[in-house]
Amino acid sequence: MPPPRSRRRVRPPGAPCPAPDLLARAQLPPVPGTLLIPLAARALGGRYFPWLECGDAVAARLWAQLGADATATLDDLPTVLNVLWRTQALKAAGRAFFAEHPQALGVNLGCGLTHHFQWLDTGANHWLDADLPAVMALREALLSPRCPRQRHAQVDLTQLGWWQRLGLAQGAAAQPVLVLCEGVLMYLQPAQVQAVLAEFAEHAPPGSRLLLDAVTRQAVGRARVHASLASTGAEFHWGVGRMAELAGAHPRLTLLREQSVSECYGWAGLALDAFTRPWLGAPLYGLATLGVED
Template sequence: MDQLIPVELGTVQETLLITLAGRARESVKPKPILVDPKAVEIMAALDNPSASLTRGSRRGPEPTVLRTAILDTWVREFLAAHPDGTVVEIGTGLNARFERVDNGRVHWLDLDLADTIALRRHFFTDTERRRMVAASALDDSWFDLVAALPGPYCFVAEGVLLYLPEAEVRAALTAVAARFPDATVLFDHYSADMMRHQHRMADKGAMDARWAWTGGEPESFAAQGLRVTDSRAITDPPPALRRSLPRGYRVLLPVLHRVLPKGFGLARFRTDSAPPA
């Protein structure tokens, strides 16, 4: 790509740079948790992306990268059970999860707000099995598009829901669960301490976007029709991921898991079954 691509995004939308930059940095480490050539390619093609959003550590495990790796693992597990199912990446940003986990059969929707999708279209192309949709996670305008694709369904929202108002997120999840019974839903949540830390970082000017809530306790989503099927701190990855991590991480993570507060978690849910007709 000869011409650098400008980043013209809203306040929450530009947080996609944090995760993108993390995956690009991880990919060139000698012993990475994941390799994401698309993230490296995109970072090199962006025109002067915000330094405060793209800086990070070149050593040690990065929490957002571990989060991505755990969600990749759960999506791969969904695809192992349902190779022809559909994955909906809610608030996709510039994530290349499709490229990382594609089994050659999955159908996929990448959903995000219009400005993010416009930027995304510089780097990704719609295909027969995969397309981008400009829409909000908080409305149901995209439900029919999903329903037209083969089930079962897996909805993933990585680093998205906590920026949106809790009541609206819970209403949106209720609508997803009602329309898509027996679906898999994956998202992240945090402790109150982590939220205070994020607000302090925002106050110091590290970013403009502030979390609206912690993302909620996993069990609390039973009221929305979501039952927890797995729940873990990012320092406690699922066995399939743990086995594939570089040895240093396999030693370090259990230690971190014992000593660190459990402030950064991920949950896997199943939506309730449809009531008998």
């Protein structure tokens, strides 16, 4: 059970002083403002789902520093579980990718206040966190890069040409790139998502991977049923009918793996997935790994 509301702002001993004015000054619009939901989940969610605890010390510090209220997120434990599950899955996929390509670049598109490099730094690889300008201004104030192999950039994924504007490598001779895009695409229009996938496919060097999460198409227009999202004003505009359709955005794309959050629920989840799949066509919430090869 979630703790009483009065306990949800408790600051751990030794935590930095709260700076709630940072959030107020950031004046994040509805969709960028949703970054607080996964941040709260990574910072606090392990108490509800200890087997998925991600040990995100950075999120815990930021959460204490922002002095935000986690009530709405913690009233929506399925979303907390989704975030912790995807964090675990992305961490594992990232580690596998960098074990093969220890000097490659990882890119987090729509990064919010994530800090995946805390887990994926090989000592020789590179990392780029990119998001809309308002988010990057907040991120710069809280999480400016501390290592020369790490950088920040502004990006608007709805504007074509972002691969080149971010200065990402292309061409058959370049190192593969790992691209993460979590909790982002469901807020874009379907045509914009197709364009993001096509841009990745068009430019990414062979061997590159794009890991993204997706909701079922049945969730489109229904963000308000999630307690965490209801008050933000953000809406789901894109969902999948079948994970396989993602590869249809470009001939170079292959769907290498699809995962469903139902795997978290053991046999009951797998049974529910099998039961709903003929109707939904895709997981209620899942992850896709897309690859490009020549």
